[in-house]
Amino acid sequence: MNDEAEEKQGQVTENSEPTFTDEQQERIDQLIAQKVAKERKRSELKMAEQEKQFNERLESEKKKIAERAKMSAEERAQAEQADREKELQAKSAEYDKKLNELTTKSMLIDEGISRDMLPLVMGRNEDETSRNLELLKKYGQQIKESVTAELLKGKQAPAASTPRAPQIAVKDNPWSEDAWNLTEQQRICTEDPDRARELIAQVGAISRYHVTPVE
Numbered sequence: 001m002n003d004e005a006e007e008k009q010g011q012v013t014e015n016s017e018p019t020f021t022d023e024q025q026e027r028i029d030q031l032i033a034q035k036v037a038k039e040r041k042r043s044e045l046k047m048a049e050q051e052k053q054f055n056e057r058l059e060s061e062k063k064k065i066a067e068r069a070k071m072s073a074e075e076r077a078q079a080e081q082a083d084r085e086k087e088l089q090a091k092s093a094e095y096d097k098k099l100n101e102l103t104t105k106s107m108l109i110d111e112g113i114s115r116d117m118l119p120l121v122m123g124r125n126e127d128e129t130s131r132n133l134e135l136l137k138k139y140g141q142q143i144k145e146s147v148t149a150e151l152l153k154g155k156q157a158p159a160a161s162t163p164r165a166p167q168i169a170v171k172d173n174p175w176s177e178d179a180w181n182l183t184e185q186q187r188i189c190t191e192d193p194d195r196a197r198e199l200i201a202q203v204g205a206i207s208r209y210h211v212t213p214v215e
Contacts, residue, residue: 112181
Protein backbone atom coordinates (compact mmCIF):
# COMPACT_ATOMS: atom_id res chain seq x y z
CA MET A 1 0.00 0.00 0.00
CA ASN A 2 1.43 3.35 -1.03
CA ASP A 3 1.56 6.45 1.16
CA GLU A 4 -1.48 8.05 -0.52
CA ALA A 5 -3.62 4.97 0.06
CA GLU A 6 -2.53 4.77 3.70
CA GLU A 7 -3.36 8.45 4.21
CA LYS A 8 -6.86 7.98 2.75
CA GLN A 9 -7.44 4.92 4.92
CA GLY A 10 -6.35 6.90 8.00
CA GLN A 11 -8.79 9.68 7.12
CA VAL A 12 -11.65 7.20 6.73
CA THR A 13 -10.81 5.58 10.07
CA GLU A 14 -10.48 8.93 11.82
CA ASN A 15 -13.76 10.29 10.46
CA SER A 16 -15.75 7.08 10.88
CA GLU A 17 -18.39 7.05 13.63
CA PRO A 18 -18.24 4.27 16.23
CA THR A 19 -20.37 1.25 15.49
CA PHE A 20 -22.32 -0.88 17.98
CA THR A 21 -23.87 -4.30 17.89
CA ASP A 22 -27.65 -4.53 17.83
CA GLU A 23 -27.69 -5.44 21.52
CA GLN A 24 -25.42 -2.52 22.44
CA GLN A 25 -27.50 -0.07 20.42
CA GLU A 26 -30.70 -1.39 22.00
CA ARG A 27 -29.22 -0.92 25.49
CA ILE A 28 -28.09 2.61 24.63
CA ASP A 29 -31.57 3.45 23.35
CA GLN A 30 -33.10 2.06 26.54
CA LEU A 31 -30.81 4.17 28.75
CA ILE A 32 -31.58 7.29 26.75
CA ALA A 33 -35.31 6.58 26.91
CA GLN A 34 -35.13 6.04 30.68
CA LYS A 35 -33.23 9.29 31.15
CA VAL A 36 -35.69 11.23 29.00
CA ALA A 37 -38.66 9.68 30.84
CA LYS A 38 -37.15 10.52 34.22
CA GLU A 39 -36.51 14.14 33.26
CA ARG A 40 -40.00 14.43 31.73
CA LYS A 41 -41.59 13.09 34.92
CA ARG A 42 -39.55 15.47 37.05
CA SER A 43 -40.57 18.38 34.85
CA GLU A 44 -44.23 17.36 34.93
CA LEU A 45 -44.21 17.08 38.73
CA LYS A 46 -42.60 20.50 39.04
CA MET A 47 -45.12 22.06 36.67
CA ALA A 48 -48.00 20.36 38.51
CA GLU A 49 -46.76 21.74 41.84
CA GLN A 50 -46.38 25.23 40.39
CA GLU A 51 -49.87 25.04 38.89
CA LYS A 52 -51.28 23.87 42.23
CA GLN A 53 -49.64 26.76 44.08
CA PHE A 54 -50.86 29.25 41.48
CA ASN A 55 -54.45 27.95 41.72
CA GLU A 56 -54.32 28.10 45.51
CA ARG A 57 -53.14 31.72 45.41
CA LEU A 58 -55.77 32.55 42.80
CA GLU A 59 -58.58 31.04 44.89
CA SER A 60 -57.28 32.83 47.97
CA GLU A 61 -57.31 36.16 46.14
CA LYS A 62 -60.81 35.54 44.79
CA LYS A 63 -62.05 34.71 48.28
CA LYS A 64 -60.37 37.79 49.68
CA ILE A 65 -61.91 40.05 47.02
CA ALA A 66 -65.36 38.59 47.67
CA GLU A 67 -65.01 39.12 51.40
CA ARG A 68 -63.71 42.67 50.98
CA ALA A 69 -66.64 43.52 48.72
CA LYS A 70 -69.01 42.87 51.63
CA MET A 71 -67.01 45.09 54.02
CA SER A 72 -67.54 48.70 54.84
CA ALA A 73 -64.87 51.19 53.84
CA GLU A 74 -63.47 51.20 57.38
CA GLU A 75 -63.38 47.40 57.60
CA ARG A 76 -61.70 47.20 54.19
CA ALA A 77 -59.05 49.68 55.28
CA GLN A 78 -58.37 47.69 58.43
CA ALA A 79 -58.08 44.43 56.44
CA GLU A 80 -55.65 46.02 53.99
CA GLN A 81 -53.60 47.35 56.89
CA ALA A 82 -53.47 43.85 58.38
CA ASP A 83 -52.25 42.50 55.02
CA ARG A 84 -49.46 45.07 54.91
CA GLU A 85 -48.40 44.22 58.46
CA LYS A 86 -48.40 40.50 57.64
CA GLU A 87 -46.25 41.10 54.56
CA LEU A 88 -43.88 43.28 56.58
CA GLN A 89 -43.54 40.56 59.23
CA ALA A 90 -42.72 37.97 56.56
CA LYS A 91 -40.03 40.22 55.08
CA SER A 92 -38.65 40.92 58.56
CA ALA A 93 -38.47 37.18 59.32
CA GLU A 94 -36.61 36.54 56.05
CA TYR A 95 -34.19 39.37 56.83
CA ASP A 96 -33.59 37.97 60.34
CA LYS A 97 -32.92 34.53 58.87
CA LYS A 98 -30.34 35.86 56.40
CA LEU A 99 -28.70 37.96 59.12
CA ASN A 100 -28.58 34.90 61.39
CA GLU A 101 -26.91 32.86 58.63
CA LEU A 102 -24.36 35.62 58.02
CA THR A 103 -23.59 35.92 61.73
CA THR A 104 -23.19 32.15 62.08
CA LYS A 105 -20.84 31.98 59.07
CA SER A 106 -18.75 34.77 60.58
CA MET A 107 -18.53 32.92 63.91
CA LEU A 108 -17.47 29.71 62.16
CA ILE A 109 -14.77 31.53 60.19
CA ASP A 110 -13.46 33.17 63.37
CA GLU A 111 -13.16 29.73 64.99
CA GLY A 112 -11.50 28.16 61.93
CA ILE A 113 -14.42 25.78 61.42
CA SER A 114 -15.81 24.85 58.01
CA ARG A 115 -18.98 26.69 56.99
CA ASP A 116 -20.44 23.29 56.12
CA MET A 117 -21.23 23.07 59.84
CA LEU A 118 -23.72 25.97 59.56
CA PRO A 119 -26.91 23.82 59.61
CA LEU A 120 -25.63 22.05 62.72
CA VAL A 121 -24.60 25.20 64.58
CA MET A 122 -27.15 27.87 63.62
CA GLY A 123 -29.85 28.36 66.24
CA ARG A 124 -32.94 30.55 66.45
CA ASN A 125 -30.87 33.48 67.68
CA GLU A 126 -27.25 34.45 68.33
CA ASP A 127 -27.26 33.16 71.93
CA GLU A 128 -28.46 29.72 70.87
CA THR A 129 -25.94 29.67 68.03
CA SER A 130 -23.14 30.52 70.46
CA ARG A 131 -24.15 27.63 72.73
CA ASN A 132 -24.25 25.22 69.79
CA LEU A 133 -20.84 26.43 68.65
CA GLU A 134 -19.33 25.87 72.09
CA LEU A 135 -20.67 22.30 72.14
CA LEU A 136 -19.22 21.68 68.67
CA LYS A 137 -15.84 23.09 69.74
CA LYS A 138 -15.77 20.89 72.86
CA TYR A 139 -16.60 17.83 70.82
CA GLY A 140 -13.98 18.76 68.22
CA GLN A 141 -11.35 19.28 70.91
CA GLN A 142 -12.14 15.89 72.44
CA ILE A 143 -11.68 14.23 69.06
CA LYS A 144 -8.51 16.25 68.44
CA GLU A 145 -7.11 15.26 71.84
CA SER A 146 -7.66 11.60 71.01
CA VAL A 147 -6.05 11.94 67.56
CA THR A 148 -3.15 13.93 69.01
CA ALA A 149 -2.47 11.27 71.63
CA GLU A 150 -2.37 8.59 68.95
CA LEU A 151 -0.04 10.66 66.77
CA LEU A 152 2.41 11.37 69.57
CA LYS A 153 2.25 7.76 70.75
CA GLY A 154 3.56 6.59 67.39
CA LYS A 155 6.14 9.33 66.94
CA GLN A 156 9.38 8.14 65.41
CA ALA A 157 12.62 9.86 64.45
CA PRO A 158 12.53 10.83 60.74
CA ALA A 159 14.87 8.95 58.40
CA ALA A 160 18.08 10.77 57.46
CA SER A 161 17.10 10.80 53.80
CA THR A 162 13.67 12.32 54.47
CA PRO A 163 13.66 16.07 53.74
CA ARG A 164 12.34 18.07 56.68
CA ALA A 165 9.64 20.65 56.26
CA PRO A 166 10.63 24.24 56.96
CA GLN A 167 10.18 25.53 60.49
CA ILE A 168 6.93 27.34 61.18
CA ALA A 169 6.44 30.19 63.63
CA VAL A 170 4.19 29.45 66.60
CA LYS A 171 1.88 32.29 65.56
CA ASP A 172 1.24 30.42 62.28
CA ASN A 173 0.88 26.99 63.89
CA PRO A 174 -2.77 25.85 63.49
CA TRP A 175 -2.53 24.20 66.94
CA SER A 176 -1.47 27.46 68.61
CA GLU A 177 -3.98 29.63 70.42
CA ASP A 178 -3.73 32.56 68.01
CA ALA A 179 -3.83 30.52 64.80
CA TRP A 180 -6.17 27.69 65.93
CA ASN A 181 -7.73 26.22 62.77
CA LEU A 182 -9.52 22.85 62.77
CA THR A 183 -9.67 22.65 58.98
CA GLU A 184 -5.90 23.18 58.61
CA GLN A 185 -5.22 20.70 61.43
CA GLN A 186 -7.24 18.03 59.65
CA ARG A 187 -5.43 18.70 56.38
CA ILE A 188 -1.97 18.36 57.96
CA CYS A 189 -2.95 15.24 59.93
CA THR A 190 -4.15 13.62 56.70
CA GLU A 191 -1.30 14.70 54.41
CA ASP A 192 1.70 14.62 56.77
CA PRO A 193 1.19 12.96 60.20
CA ASP A 194 4.87 13.45 61.14
CA ARG A 195 4.54 17.17 60.49
CA ALA A 196 1.39 17.22 62.59
CA ARG A 197 3.27 15.63 65.49
CA GLU A 198 6.00 18.25 65.28
CA LEU A 199 3.52 21.13 65.28
CA ILE A 200 1.52 19.62 68.14
CA ALA A 201 4.68 19.12 70.17
CA GLN A 202 5.69 22.70 69.41
CA VAL A 203 2.72 24.12 71.29
CA GLY A 204 2.27 21.28 73.80
CA ALA A 205 -1.22 20.50 72.53
CA ILE A 206 -1.93 17.54 74.79
CA SER A 207 -1.73 19.41 78.07
CA ARG A 208 -2.87 22.73 76.67
CA TYR A 209 -6.13 21.60 75.09
CA HIS A 210 -7.37 19.08 77.61
CA VAL A 211 -11.17 19.12 77.62
CA THR A 212 -13.62 18.01 80.30
CA PRO A 213 -16.15 15.54 78.79
CA VAL A 214 -19.48 17.13 77.87
CA GLU A 215 -22.27 16.12 80.22
